[in-house]
Amino acid sequence: MTGQRLSPDTLATLPDEVLQPAYDRRRVTPGILHLGLGAFHRAHQAVYTDAALVKASNWGIIGVSLRSERVAEQLNPQQGLFSLLSDDGTHRELRVIGSILQVLVAPQQPESVDALFRDPAIRVVTLSITEAGYCLAADGQSLDTKLPGVQADLAQPDQARTAIGLLARGLKQRVDAGGAPLTVISCDNLANNSAKLKHALTNYLALSWPAVLPWLDEKVRFPCSMVDRIVPAQTEAALARQAHLLGVRDEAAIATEPFSQWIIERNFATPIPDWEAGGAALVDDIAPYEAMKLRLLNASHSAIAILGLLADRKTVADVMADAGMRGFVEDLVDRDLLPALTAPVGFDLPGYRDQLLARFSNPCLQHRCAQIAMDCTEKLRQRWLPTLAKQQGDSLLLRALAAWCHLIMTTEIPLSDPRADTLLAIRASTASDSERIVLLMDTLGMETALQQRCLPLLEAHCADMKSGSPPTRG
């Protein structure tokens, strides 16, 4: 292995089987601003945009990192190029993606970010900032003005650091520069994601720059989108593997699965790239797709992650390799999650179910349970509560919820969550299990009637787990 890095200069040295951008990158100009440049964006929207660039070259992406310089350091020396490995042990493809032109680091380059928001050539803003990035209150849609980050931004909106604050500041810049229309698309795992973004943003603007609101209503559209691809955080071992396949080092390399889906609500204020060329689908009613994805894939994913942490299994595939836990997940899907769903018209739900279980078992992904178990207070309310609200009596989903309560109340497993302080206080509290379960249900935003129905069952399941019976089949 040479010390060379992936860049336009080393593309010619890559092995023949590595796919390369099928367009002239020198002609590509910025059209999309993306906030939150994690692994997911690089394995998803950047790939759809790469396919669209074959048809029109004015849709390059400028990425904005909200905090750290890490992604800028990975991508900028490679002029935005990175490689994407998709592999499930049977189908493997290695491809260089060329759609990202540059990465800015918001706290260090605020003027450059402002300039992009003012530029009418930027017609689309996309976001993948995680569920917690929306700073939503317990009602799941309005801005949580009690969050310290939101309070700090509202005190000094010109120095905003949260994604909502940065976006509000960018919109203010755009209005001041003439107010060209804009399409803003959330790519995070939230039902009604872009509508929630608009709601939180409207709350924020009302408290910071209310004069922006009439323009926002008239000239900005927020199409919701459902995104689906499993993309684990990158590890040094995976980087080394990819470098071996490429023959050069790629600091921004991403590994994912072959499966990918992007459904976008048809509701635009501007032209958009030809993302359909990459397989995206535009639909009028996105709600059934969102519900299916969140309440099936993400709901079972969270259950797998919690079971895995409790049973000391590292990855999703490790959990699926255990017959008892796999059986629990299959039963959870078949008995609880699927019956509570209405499939999108013409959608092969049984086929999706089988494919999903195979995706979870993909041995190449090495998707850590601890990564999925992050931010549970945001995730579980989206993923589990709508199904729980439809159920009567006991269920496997309640056993999964009890497993989460058990993890918080009785283990020392580290927590990474926007409400970690509350969870740690519940963990440390000497109150009864019953009282602590109520506090946990409150933290998830469960309604009183649902809490009352679930409490005795959760207590019983938590007691079972304390006496050493984990949720497995049989």
Ligand code: CS2
């Ligand atoms: C996962 C998702 O980390 C998580 O919470 O459930 O990121 C999941 O991998 C994606 O939504 C798959 O599309």
